[in-house]
Amino acid sequence: MLDDRNKKVLQAVIDSYIASGSPIGSTVLVKRFDFGVSSATLRNIMAELEELGYLTHPHTSAGRIPTDLGYRYYIDSLISMENDANEFGDQLRQVPPLHGDDLNDLMEEASRFLAALSHCTGVIVAPSESEANYKHIEFVRLRGRQVLIIFVTETGLVQNKLIELDESVRQQELNAFSSYLDEELQKGTLTDIRGRLIKKLEEEKIVFMRLMEETYRASQEVRERESEKVYIGGASQMMESPEFATVDKMKALFKAFEDKYKLLKLLERSTAAQGIKVFIGSENPFFEMQGCSMVVGNYRVGTNVVGTLGVIGPTRMPYKQVIHVVDYTSKLLSKLLGERFQRGIER
Amino acid sequence: MLDDRNKKVLQAVIDSYIASGSPIGSTVLVKRFDFGVSSATLRNIMAELEELGYLTHPHTSAGRIPTDLGYRYYIDSLISMENDANEFGDQLRQVPPLHGDDLNDLMEEASRFLAALSHCTGVIVAPSESEANYKHIEFVRLRGRQVLIIFVTETGLVQNKLIELDESVRQQELNAFSSYLDEELQKGTLTDIRGRLIKKLEEEKIVFMRLMEETYRASQEVRERESEKVYIGGASQMMESPEFATVDKMKALFKAFEDKYKLLKLLERSTAAQGIKVFIGSENPFFEMQGCSMVVGNYRVGTNVVGTLGVIGPTRMPYKQVIHVVDYTSKLLSKLLGERFQRGIER
DNA sequence: ATTAGCACTCTATAGTGGTGAGTGCTAACG
DNA sequence: CGTTAGCACTCACCACTATAGAGTGCTAAT
Numbered sequence: 001m002l003d004d005r006n007k008k009v010l011q012a013v014i015d016s017y018i019a020s021g022s023p024i025g026s027t028v029l030v031k032r033f034d035f036g037v038s039s040a041t042l043r044n045i046m047a048e049l050e051e052l053g054y055l056t057h058p059h060t061s062a063g064r065i066p067t068d069l070g071y072r073y074y075i076d077s078l079i080s081m082e083n084d085a086n087e088f089g090d091q092l093r094q095v096p097p098l099h100g101d102d103l104n105d106l107m108e109e110a111s112r113f114l115a116a117l118s119h120c121t122g123v124i125v126a127p128s129e130s131e132a133n134y135k136h137i138e139f140v141r142l143r144g145r146q147v148l149i150i151f152v153t154e155t156g157l158v159q160n161k162l163i164e165l166d167e168s169v170r171q172q173e174l175n176a177f178s179s180y181l182d183e184e185l186q187k188g189t190l191t192d193i194r195g196r197l198i199k200k201l202e203e204e205k206i207v208f209m210r211l212m213e214e215t216y217r218a219s220q221e222v223r224e225r226e227s228e229k230v231y232i233g234g235a236s237q238m239m240e241s242p243e244f245a246t247v248d249k250m251k252a253l254f255k256a257f258e259d260k261y262k263l264l265k266l267l268e269r270s271t272a273a274q275g276i277k278v279f280i281g282s283e284n285p286f287f288e289m290q291g292c293s294m295v296v297g298n299y300r301v302g303t304n305v306v307g308t309l310g311v312i313g314p315t316r317m318p319y320k321q322v323i324h325v326v327d328y329t330s331k332l333l334s335k336l337l338g339e340r341f342q343r344g345i346e347r
Numbered sequence: 348m349l350d351d352r353n354k355k356v357l358q359a360v361i362d363s364y365i366a367s368g369s370p371i372g373s374t375v376l377v378k379r380f381d382f383g384v385s386s387a388t389l390r391n392i393m394a395e396l397e398e399l400g401y402l403t404h405p406h407t408s409a410g411r412i413p414t415d416l417g418y419r420y421y422i423d424s425l426i427s428m429e430n431d432a433n434e435f436g437d438q439l440r441q442v443p444p445l446h447g448d449d450l451n452d453l454m455e456e457a458s459r460f461l462a463a464l465s466h467c468t469g470v471i472v473a474p475s476e477s478e479a480n481y482k483h484i485e486f487v488r489l490r491g492r493q494v495l496i497i498f499v500t501e502t503g504l505v506q507n508k509l510i511e512l513d514e515s516v517r518q519q520e521l522n523a524f525s526s527y528l529d530e531e532l533q534k535g536t537l538t539d540i541r542g543r544l545i546k547k548l549e550e551e552k553i554v555f556m557r558l559m560e561e562t563y564r565a566s567q568e569v570r571e572r573e574s575e576k577v578y579i580g581g582a583s584q585m586m587e588s589p590e591f592a593t594v595d596k597m598k599a600l601f602k603a604f605e606d607k608y609k610l611l612k613l614l615e616r617s618t619a620a621q622g623i624k625v626f627i628g629s630e631n632p633f634f635e636m637q638g639c640s641m642v643v644g645n646y647r648v649g650t651n652v653v654g655t656l657g658v659i660g661p662t663r664m665p666y667k668q669v670i671h672v673v674d675y676t677s678k679l680l681s682k683l684l685g686e687r688f689q690r691g692i693e694r
Numbered sequence: 695a696t697t698a699g700c701a702c703t704c705t706a707t708a709g710t711g712g713t714g715a716g717t718g719c720t721a722a723c724g
Numbered sequence: 725c726g727t728t729a730g731c732a733c734t735c736a737c738c739a740c741t742a743t744a745g746a747g748t749g750c751t752a753a754t
Binding site for chain 2: 695696697698699702703704705
Binding site for chain 1: 449482483485487489490493495497499501503505507508509572581582583586587592593594597598601602605
């Protein structure tokens with residue numbers, strides 16, 4: 001364990017480095033903080049912290065910068081949620097609230113919201129809607145044997161899938177089936193209905209059976225597609241930090257954001273955990289980008305975690321602030337989705 | 348006018364520059380092409396072309412590069428669509444065809460398709476669906492007085508909008524109104540129905556009037572929102588070209604792609620024109636990025652232009668190839684949308 | 695009109711020396 | 725024994741210089 005003074009020095013170095021971006025030498029530490037010791041002593045302490053793996057220096061005649069381990073210690077031990085909470089509270093409340101009524105808009109808005117407040121890139125994984133939530137299923141006959149299936153969830157999300165049947169069906173029949181499903185949906189999920197329908201109908205109405213199968217399959221496909229949506233906001237924010245001010249880094253960054261699927265996988269890993277998680281630099285195995293950290297949280301409807309959200313930025317990011325921003329946004333989004341789900345939208 | 352030899356030299360310089368990316372000197376021109384004259388003569392010719400504004404050189408001891416005017420002349424006079432058509436035909440046919448059945452997927456796929464073939468960035472503006480095309484309108488009552496209006500167009504595009512009514516309406520009433528609209532829609536557009544409804548109902552069923560107004564308003568909003576969708580594919584492709592290999596250029600590029608609205612405005616300007624249009628460098632007034640060209644076309648359903656598509660890349664892009672790629676893609680997309688519209692999707 | 699030759703210009707690259715920030719070590723101090 | 729002052733040392737960074745090479749424009753000869 002580190003003694004108290006060493007902790008303070010480590011914190012001072014990391015805070016300073018986060019603020020300035022350039023390596024911290026012993027003299028600036030003496031000037032900016034009051035440890036009551038000389039620069040020589042600080043040099044000794046810093047050498048010790050380096051030996052323990054918390055600090056490093058880019059070259060002999062440069063100041064110290066934190067290692068990933070240093071950041072880890074900083075986040076785990078040196079940031080106190082409670083004390084810093086008020087520090088950013090006011091700032092957050094000044095931000096215009098989210099108001100997108102379309103779910104897509106809301107998500108996009110929220111990702112930009114994250115980005116603006118954190119000065120990093122905001123990422124949100126769309127809420128996964130469980131099939132239990134289907135409120136209404138509608139069939140629309142298009143040309144030929146094409147039928148468009150429309151799914152409406154309780155949260156007002158509309159998804160659709162085009163299918164092609166073997167034989168032509170009249171719109172009236174489709175309407176009848178739609179009414180049947182709507183009624184049944186109040187008793188259970190699509191899977192339940194499917195089971196009951198199989199028992200009940202046997203061979204008397206083959207068309208409905210086929211339709212049910214297609215509907216069921218479509219619903220799965222649609223759900224899959226929806227849950228793969230990733231909203232990225234403020235990607236250019238990251239360009240501003242000098243860490244990425246080289247051509248190669250930028251290229252890598254640009255490509256990383258283009259491959260949304262990888263981001264998705266990355267974010268999904270932390271869906272299970274409660275609270276805010278921080279992945280520092282090399283701790284992101286999937287994200288082959290050097291020098292990136294992620295602060296990840298999730299949002300809920302009731303007690304169910306329905307999606308993940310987070311911020312991606314340089315390893316040298318203002319963690320205190322970012323953690324609070326993510327925390328705040330996750331609660332905000334949970335609240336908004338809750339309202340939408342429970343009582344409807346408040347405009 | 349340029350005499351024949353000068354034209355050939357101009358073409359040779361531009362072709363070489365497009366291929367190599369570095370300024371073209373008189374000696375390499377002698378080596379690579381057979382003009383039957385010496386480098387000194389070429390120097391004279393190039394000096395002449397420079398005086399006319401087609402070429403320039405970055406500094407005294409460098410070779411020549413084309414000006415925007417040079418490119419303009421090159422595209423207008425030196426590229427012959429017919430002769431070069433076969434050159435890229437085979438290449439295009441080897442590419443896997445598009446197959447997204449969801450309209451969103453199709454557009455995204457097509458934008459990546461453009462990018463892959465042109466090695467630039469592909470941009471597509473979503474098809475604008477005119478209100479005449481509504482096939483079906485559905486109302487779903489959610490919690491409280493919330494009603495979700497779902498619009499289905501003939502092409503199978505599903506759009507939705509959540510509204511909140513002043514008073515509660517039963518789902519049965521909504522269904523009745525939906526059936527009424529469906530029937531009426533066969534006789535005309537939503538605007539027509541609105542007119543007829545106003546005459547017919549007067550005050551007997553105020554609720555329906557309100558609903559109609561809301562529906563009408565929602566339909567306009569939805570249509571607006573949809574037509575603002577811009578699909579960008581392969582944005583990172585542009586990073587590869589050395590023209591943008593500076594930090595500042597990349598930043599600007601990144602930001603430009605983030606502001607989809609500007610891109611939209613830019614592309615929309617050429618919706619009216621038939622065929623492929625090329626905007627070279629400074630000819631893009633809205634696109635404040637230096638050194639960018641656009642090749643823009645549009646796609647149709649029947650004879651109606653419903654959307655715009657194009658490629659954005661460095662001014663030094665392989666125009667011949669890109670023009671053909673855009674042309675090919677616009678026809679492909681028109682065909683696919685036509686099939687969807689006429690007969691349904693072929694998988 | 696074309697060409698060979700040549701002086702000139704400018705970029706790009708490598709090398710050089712000075713500067714300053716910061717360290718690590720040693721010896722002195724309380 | 726922890727702390728401190730002093731000092732030699734290291735290394736990135738910057739400005740400056742020298743050199744090589746590519747390409748031009750001009751002039752005089754063909």
